[in-house]
Amino acid sequence: MRVIDRIMAARDQMTPSERQLVQALLDDYPVVGLGSITELAGIAKVSTTTVARMLQKAGFGGYPQFQAQVRLELKAMILDPAAKRDEWKSELPDEHILNRFGARAIENQRRSLEDIDPAEFDSLCSLLCDPDRRIFIAGGRITGALAQYLYLHLQMVRPDVRLLPEAASWTHDLLEVREGDVLVALDVRRYENTTLTIGQMCHERGAEIVLVTDQWRSPIHRFAKHTFGMRVAAPSAWDSMAAVLVLLECAIAETQERLWESVKSRTEELEQAFDRTRLFRKFGQNANR
Structure with a gap:
């Protein structure tokens, strides 16, 4: 603890x-x-x-x-990857990596979900469902992939969702942030200065900050409205993002359910666009085309 x-x-x-x-x-x-x-x-x-x-x-x-x-x-x-590996190496049990790493990742998920206050999670989903709020999402060097994952799903669920790019052009996007908007910031150790600056600037512009971080908590927590500290330590040079992903998927699932009527029509329209572009294979249909 x-x-x-x-x-x-x-x-x-x-x-x-x-x-x-x-x-x-x-x-x-x-x-x-x-x-x-x-x-x-x-x-x-x-x-x-x-x-x-x-x-x-x-x-x-x-x-x-x-x-x-x-x-x-x-x-x-502040451990770097090499130091993390050195710390774990002396404690590793003599078993296959699938068991060793997998067991820890599963335990991280279980304990992380137990630590979350359901009312806090419900408040997060209420923010994501509010049509009067625009959603901005920011991640870092590693968490950027999870930010992209959250963005792609929320974009299918509702309008006015924007992914802040890791390149310097994010400063342009911040010009659009206004009071009442929401920033979902993903930041795990070794906490990135760019993500912190984005959080600070969005906070100054009146946005409500949702922080998804690790058990040690990014500095962004000082001005975040909601902070979710997920367990990430694993027997590796790199942390496990499994618990973070589970939280994001829970939020996506709940947001989808709350907005299902509009999500349904939005999804149907999106599927029509997919059919026109032939993005996905439709087995048994137009097989010779």
Whole structure:
């Protein structure tokens, strides 16, 4: 369990000043936890006694233990592929990769879905279904493929969906963002500066930000309306995006169902276009053409 998750799990037991401290941690996690206890107390405008008491309620033996855990998390967030492989290699069980990697990917999916608040997911789908909101989608070097996947499906489901390109021309698209629009940003470790800038600029223009990230959370979470932290760590030099894909497919399926009447007519029109372009083979039809 992440440090911040341990703290949030104990939030109901906390006093108002301790909750104020928790909010300060959330606003700039994990960086805010790297300073001294005095510095953290100053940022949160509470006493060092409040910091110690809050950490005790969260199950930490003291500030040094808390800070050591924060540093371990930060190290995990910034691992490059070679370092990830080195970290996993000493722990790999002696079994076939299909079992070793597959089991972890499935476990990531299960635990990620269990962590999602159904009300939060429903709110996401409500945003995607709102005809008065335009949907912008942004991904990075790896997550760009998932952004494209989400875009292609949502484009079939509803109008006014736009994929922000990874090239510099995305700045032109941002001119179209207005208050009330939605940006779905996909950003996993090692969090990309371009995706962060897109999120910041869309937020400044009044868009509501939906962040799909990993368990350590991209910096975009500081101004995101909804954040979904999916588990991505896997026994490989690269993370597994399986849990992220499952979340996107759940959102696509629910959005399709909510908008089914319009989706049906939209799909029929699209199929007619496919037939005219002969994009797909129709077995048994026009076999000699």
